Amino acid sequence: MKKPSHGQPTEAGPAPLIAPRPSLGDEAYELMLAELISLRIPPGEKLSVDGLARQFGVSQTPIRAALIRLEAEGLVVKKHNTGYNVAPQLSGSRFRDIYEFRLLIEPAAAAAAALLATPSEVAALTELAEEMSALADTDTEANYSKFALMDGEFHARIAEAGRNTVICEALERLYTHMHLFRLRYHAAVAMDAVKEHDAIMRAIREGDGAAAQATMQAHIAASRDRMQPYFNAT
Amino acid sequence: MKKPSHGQPTEAGPAPLIAPRPSLGDEAYELMLAELISLRIPPGEKLSVDGLARQFGVSQTPIRAALIRLEAEGLVVKKHNTGYNVAPQLSGSRFRDIYEFRLLIEPAAAAAAALLATPSEVAALTELAEEMSALADTDTEANYSKFALMDGEFHARIAEAGRNTVICEALERLYTHMHLFRLRYHAAVAMDAVKEHDAIMRAIREGDGAAAQATMQAHIAASRDRMQPYFNAT
DNA sequence: ACACCCGATATCCGATACGATATTCGATTA
DNA sequence: TAATCGAATATCGTATCGGATATCGGGTGT
Numbered sequence: 001m002k003k004p005s006h007g008q009p010t011e012a013g014p015a016p017l018i019a020p021r022p023s024l025g026d027e028a029y030e031l032m033l034a035e036l037i038s039l040r041i042p043p044g045e046k047l048s049v050d051g052l053a054r055q056f057g058v059s060q061t062p063i064r065a066a067l068i069r070l071e072a073e074g075l076v077v078k079k080h081n082t083g084y085n086v087a088p089q090l091s092g093s094r095f096r097d098i099y100e101f102r103l104l105i106e107p108a109a110a111a112a113a114a115l116l117a118t119p120s121e122v123a124a125l126t127e128l129a130e131e132m133s134a135l136a137d138t139d140t141e142a143n144y145s146k147f148a149l150m151d152g153e154f155h156a157r158i159a160e161a162g163r164n165t166v167i168c169e170a171l172e173r174l175y176t177h178m179h180l181f182r183l184r185y186h187a188a189v190a191m192d193a194v195k196e197h198d199a200i201m202r203a204i205r206e207g208d209g210a211a212a213q214a215t216m217q218a219h220i221a222a223s224r225d226r227m228q229p230y231f232n233a234t
Numbered sequence: 235m236k237k238p239s240h241g242q243p244t245e246a247g248p249a250p251l252i253a254p255r256p257s258l259g260d261e262a263y264e265l266m267l268a269e270l271i272s273l274r275i276p277p278g279e280k281l282s283v284d285g286l287a288r289q290f291g292v293s294q295t296p297i298r299a300a301l302i303r304l305e306a307e308g309l310v311v312k313k314h315n316t317g318y319n320v321a322p323q324l325s326g327s328r329f330r331d332i333y334e335f336r337l338l339i340e341p342a343a344a345a346a347a348a349l350l351a352t353p354s355e356v357a358a359l360t361e362l363a364e365e366m367s368a369l370a371d372t373d374t375e376a377n378y379s380k381f382a383l384m385d386g387e388f389h390a391r392i393a394e395a396g397r398n399t400v401i402c403e404a405l406e407r408l409y410t411h412m413h414l415f416r417l418r419y420h421a422a423v424a425m426d427a428v429k430e431h432d433a434i435m436r437a438i439r440e441g442d443g444a445a446a447q448a449t450m451q452a453h454i455a456a457s458r459d460r461m462q463p464y465f466n467a468t
Numbered sequence: 469a470c471a472c473c474c475g476a477t478a479t480c481c482g483a484t485a486c487g488a489t490a491t492t493c494g495a496t497t498a
Numbered sequence: 499t500a501a502t503c504g505a506a507t508a509t510c511g512t513a514t515c516g517g518a519t520a521t522c523g524g525g526t527g528t
Contacts, residue, residue, distance in 0.1 A: 097400040101400045164334055167335055
């Protein structure tokens with residue numbers, strides 16, 4: 001996950017020809033994020049600063065920095081004088097809250113995208129949708145998680161095309177968490193999503209804001225209903 | 235600002251009778267947050283870890299922690315090997331993005347609040363609205379900032395009454411930034427808001443979701459239009 | 469058998485000192 | 499004047515230490 005630049009976008013300089021070494025804190029963050037979103041470190045697990053420092057071969061300072069950032073995103077929880085733990089699984093009520101939130105935001109973002117997307121953005125989205133479609137044919141274990149990642153990117157790209165950075169940032173935070181429970185319930189990811197994605201893409205390609213909004217809303221509601229059964233309790 | 239507990243709400247234990255000493259990192263965070271939202275440290279200002287550590291009489295460790303958290307909220311920006319600076323003023327485009335976002339979220343939250351608010355929540359909201367009304371009569375410099383704070387709390391409380399923590403957290407992040415530019419342009423805060431607040435409160439008291447949604451939308455749009463002139467450029 | 473108290477261990481929080489590296493800014497030079 | 503070089507400064511990260519606290523175990527008493 002990129003660091004959200006909350007301020008105005010820094011003027012896009014030319015691509016840095018020599019990659020400046022990022023801070024160790026940032027690297028540690030990226031590594032741990034990868035461990036978390038792949039569930040290689042299970043929810044609830046204790047995260048010892050000392051242990052992680054030895055494991056990554058760095059001192060505690062960068063580890064601390066990474067953990068603080070992860071806590072701000074809700075991926076780990078901290079208890080004073082006790083340390084960090086991987087955040088627990090999403091509760092049913094939070095699941096509902098997230099989908100309610102998405103239903104407010106994403107249809108609007110899709111409508112904006114239909115009006116504002118550049119041809120290259122549309123092309124990229126179309127390609128992404130096709131890759132997902134191809135992936136859906138052979139549903140192996142490995143493909144599930146790849147599909148889940150691409151689904152997150154698909155929605156993120158649509159939001160980007162909507163040209164509202166506040167919306168993008170808000171959704172970006174959610175996608176990490178959504179990805180986690182999509183991984184938990186492979187079956188429900190149900191690659192049914194591809195047909196709905198096609199409908200959305202058609203609307204965006206035609207610049208039809210109303211249709212984009214409607215199809216996106218239907219898609220999210222359908223996605224929620226596919227997952228819902230797993231969260232009956234709570 | 236409270237630390238958002240992204241996970242499910244921890245079961246509300248009884249109030250801790252013996253106050254556990256918070257970590258110095260948390261205290262440093264609170265202190266610096268207060269400095270920032272009051273503009274006592276102006277935007278763009280350099281924030282030296284060493285300097286802040288001496289100023290607060292603590293070591294660098296808690297200061298680092300506080301700065302990392304503030305960065306995650308977009309209140310300060312970090313450049314590798316250069317340090318931290320207070321985030322710059324909001325740009326015009328970000329201003330528009332924020333209001334677009336609020337127009338999507340807050341009317342829905344108000345509608346939910348109209349249906350779900352408990353009597354005590356309604357009472358607290360009513361009282362808050364009345365205090366603001368009283369404050370609006372004598373508009374001194376000091377009252378402006380107090381009013382701005384209460385306005386933020388008013389909206390936050392309504393969101394809370396809507397019983398969607400994801401929405402609450404998303405808005406909470408924005409309110410800090412909104413507060414900052416409300417402070418910058420006192421004049422535009424224009425305590426006109428009180429009449430609009432009354433309309434919203436009436437709808438919530440009567441449990442009229444549709445009216446709550448409509449009045450909230452009108453309120454935010456009006457607020458945007460009051461501020462808009464200050465952001466013509468960019 | 470159960471509850472309670474107490475001590476050992478491990479960990480976190482924070483302090484401090486130090487080294488490596490990058491940025492900044494002034495001085496020198498063409 | 500403009501550009502280059504070098505020293506001062508600050509940050510980033512390391513290493514280490516001490517105090518405080520949570521956790522876990524064993525022992526005692528009822």
